[in-house]
Amino acid sequence: MTSKFRTKKVEVSYGDKKAIRDISLDIEKNIITALIGPSGCGKSTFLRCLNRMNDVIENCSIKGSIHLDEQDIYGPDIDPVELRARVGMVFQKANPFPKSIFDNIAYGPRIHGLASNDSELKDIVHNSLEKAGLMDEVKDRLNDQATGLSGGQQQRICIARAIAVSPEVILMDEPCSALDPIATAKIEELMNELCESYTIIIVTHSMQQAARVSKKTAFFHLGDLIEYNDTDKIFTQPENQKTQDYITGRFG
Amino acid sequence: MTLHISSAYNEDLIYINSKIVEMGGLCEQIINNTNLSIRDNNVQLAEKAVLLDEKLDFLENEINESVIKAIALRQPVADDLRVLFSAIKISGAFERVGDLCKNIAKRTQLLSDEYQIDIRREIFELGDKVKKQLTRSINSYTNQDIKLATKVWKNDYKIDQMYTDLFENLLVYLKKKKRVASGSHLMIIAKNYERIGDHTTHIGEMTHFAITGENLVAIRPKVNLPV
Ligand SMILES: Nc1ncnc2c1ncn2[C@@H]1O[C@H](COP(=O)(O)OP(=O)(O)O)[C@@H](O)[C@H]1O
Numbered sequence: 304m305t306s307k308f309r310t311k312k313v314e315v316s317y318g319d320k321k322a323i324r325d326i327s328l329d330i331e332k333n334i335i336t337a338l339i340g341p342s343g344c345g346k347s348t349f350l351r352c353l354n355r356m357n358d359v360i361e362n363c364s365i366k367g368s369i370h371l372d373e374q375d376i377y378g379p380d381i382d383p384v385e386l387r388a389r390v391g392m393v394f395q396k397a398n399p400f401p402k403s404i405f406d407n408i409a410y411g412p413r414i415h416g417l418a419s420n421d422s423e424l425k426d427i428v429h430n431s432l433e434k435a436g437l438m439d440e441v442k443d444r445l446n447d448q449a450t451g452l453s454g455g456q457q458q459r460i461c462i463a464r465a466i467a468v469s470p471e472v473i474l475m476d477e478p479c480s481a482l483d484p485i486a487t488a489k490i491e492e493l494m495n496e497l498c499e500s501y502t503i504i505i506v507t508h509s510m511q512q513a514a515r516v517s518k519k520t521a522f523f524h525l526g527d528l529i530e531y532n533d534t535d536k537i538f539t540q541p542e543n544q545k546t547q548d549y550i551t552g553r554f555g
Numbered sequence: 556m557t558l559h560i561s562s563a564y565n566e567d568l569i570y571i572n573s574k575i576v577e578m579g580g581l582c583e584q585i586i587n588n589t590n591l592s593i594r595d596n597n598v599q600l601a602e603k604a605v606l607l608d609e610k611l612d613f614l615e616n617e618i619n620e621s622v623i624k625a626i627a628l629r630q631p632v633a634d635d636l637r638v639l640f641s642a643i644k645i646s647g648a649f650e651r652v653g654d655l656c657k658n659i660a661k662r663t664q665l666l667s668d669e670y671q672i673d674i675r676r677e678i679f680e681l682g683d684k685v686k687k688q689l690t691r692s693i694n695s696y697t698n699q700d701i702k703l704a705t706k707v708w709k710n711d712y713k714i715d716q717m718y719t720d721l722f723e724n725l726l727v728y729l730k731k732k733k734r735v736a737s738g739s740h741l742m743i744i745a746k747n748y749e750r751i752g753d754h755t756t757h758i759g760e761m762t763h764f765a766i767t768g769e770n771l772v773a774i775r776p777k778v779n780l781p782v
């Protein structure tokens with residue numbers, strides 16, 4: 304296997320409160336990895352370490368090391384803004400900018416200077432919408448406000464927005480928790496297509512979603528990484544009792 | 556075992572388990588009646604076996620419905636998934652055991668008196684061996700005993716061996732007595748016992764799978780059956 308991310312003994316504290324500790328995890332390239340575990344176990348905290356979103360949180364400190372390919376992402380030569388283009392993020396609540404559909408997607412390419420003229424920018428936008436499976440639905444209203452779309456469509460706008468800056472990794476923090484089953488199925492289908500080109504890491508509260516979409520699953524509990532294995536194995540024959548109790552609904 | 560947060564789920568699982576245990580108990584009764592009906596040429600016991608088979612069919616149906624409901628409502632994973640999957644397989648095996656016993660019991664009533672003590676005795680011994688094996692498989696399930704489940708699975712060849720020997724003896728017997736109709740029934744009875752042995756093995760396999768998630772496969776001692 305080729306690792307995309309390699310984390311070693313990662314520990315994150317908010318003030319003097321440890322949120323996660325000793326997380327050593329190799330994340331495989333071009334597959335979907337699911338992070339599961341009860342609320343507050345540190346999934347989002349861990350996810351945010353991977354594109355340094357924790358940097359912007361006051362009194363959040365991190366120890367250990369994280370390598371993206373062979374590069375230390377907390378090294379001195381890393382620009383967090385560039386890192387976040389390489390490692391995009393999609394959140395639980397779809398958060399399109401209060402701008403047109405076109406401008407939402409064009410935003411990233413513009414600030415990162417990815418297009419040298421309008422026609423290139425248009426290509427990027429169209430391409431991203433295409434990849435996010437949205438083009439057919441929005442092609443006649445690219446200038447409409449993105450906030451007027453349905454929840455599922457807004458979430459796919461956010462995915463298209465992440466794709467537009469040609470990331471290597473897409474982090475998704477409970478991307479479907481506010482969506483109905485059909486919109487969820489569409490996002491899951493999209494994830495399956497996207498993982499051919501991108502490495503995807505998803506936090507989800509739905510065991511079935513983790514089982515359906517991911518190849519690897521990591522189970523977190525109270526800030527510890529309890530079990531990390533092939534998803535098939537986790538859901539049919541977990542090794543750790545805590546994993547089994549959690550995924551079968553035996554403790555809260 | 557930690558309980559599920561959902562008490563209804565816990566209750567469903569307990570219910571399904573109790574129905575499987577109930578089926579196991581009925582299977583022990585049915586094979587016992589069947590065996591004795593052969594040994595003693597006892598028609599009442601044979602009729603009882605036929606009635607017990609109906610109960611088994613009914614219970615299998617109940618288990619299937621409960622498992623389907625649990626799968627639809629709970630989307631089980633891990634040990635729950637294995638337990639529910641094996642519940643279907645095990646209750647299916649019990650149901651087959653019931654059918655085969657009923658079939659044997661019906662045939663015992665068709666055997667002519669020509670076939671007296673000695674040959675009945677020989678068939679009874681095969682039936683008794685199968686019964687013991689069945690009891691072990693039921694105990695392995697009830698006590699969640701991996702060791703016993705594995706033992707059941709490994710020992711099936713002994714039944715196959717016995718069946719093979721019995722088959723040879725029946726051929727000799729048939730040629731001598733020239734009772735083709737009764738002789739055919741005896742052949743089928745023997746074969747049915749051998750099949751019950753197979754289902755028994757499967758119960759051991761599924762019990763092992765439910766507990767460990769591992770399939771017992773391949774390297775089981777095997778006897779090549781004549782038919
Ligand atoms: N910005 C923050 N400031 C202080 N504590 C936080 C912050 N974010 C998360 N935490 C704490 O860190 C722990 C892990 O939280 P989080 O990573 O959000 O868990 P999860 O995503 O698994 O629900 C929790 O105890 C939470 O209260």
Ligand SMILES: [Mg+2]
Nearest residue numbers: 346347348476
């Ligand atoms: Mg979270």
